[in-house]
Amino acid sequence: MKLLALESTAKAASCAVLRDGEVLASSWQAAGLTHSRTLLPMVEDMLKNSELSLADMDALAVAAGPGSFTGLRIGMAAVKGLAWASDKPCVPVSTLEAMAWPLAHLEGVIVCAMDARRQQIYNAVFRAGDGTLTRLREDRAVSLEDAAADLAALGEPLTIVGDGAALCGDFFREQNISCRLAPVHLRLQSAVGVGLAACRLWPDGAVDPQALAPVYLRLSQAERERLEREKAT
Secondary structure, eight states: OOOEEEEEEESSSEEEETTTTTEEEEEOOOSSHHHHHHHHHHHHHEEEEEEEEGGGGSEEEEEEEOOOHHHHHHHHHHHHHHHHHHHOOOOEOOOOHHGGGTTTTTTTTEEEEEOOSEEEEEEEEEEEEETTEEEEEEEEEHHHHHHHHHHHHOSSOEEESTTTTTHHHHHHHHOOOOOOOHHHHHHSSOOHHHHHHHHHHHTOOOOOOOOOOOOSSOOHHHHHHHHHHHOOO
């Protein structure tokens, strides 16, 4: 089974092609350019250089959230357009779970953390072992304080991955929680992780393109500000 995967939920944008869980090609950049400019050209170049096409794919996978509201919409729109044009099914994947799969070779607790601002993180927790993952905590938007209290109760060393890893690592160490950061080259979100997660979900997790919907976990800043104004009046 060949799978094209896209990731655009944070600073980095990436794409990858996997065959039966093996990475055939990937492209990744975190140069600060807008994903609307970079994502589809990256896909086009990667497929061309690999002598592959959309017609060769069995499905398309995408990081469905949580993450940047704009980044999520760009990734969703790109995958929907590609899937409709090629008549392919889609596999939506938790951004947080996708971050953990490149670390599945480790043994122990993997803490996935994305900086959600306002002293919050998007977070999920997995136990890695024997090349697979067992989910310990569902995807959530949680304060650093609440996350630290919850994870301290596990009583185990933690490996933290994601663009919120440094933020969490500093805070957790202040709380005397044993933790380490994932290696830099495996820390940020990537389409390889999306593809690895999607391969485990295929075929039961496949949906039609129109069924794709982003998972935000919390209201956008504009929506929060609107509600605050309404409460004040």
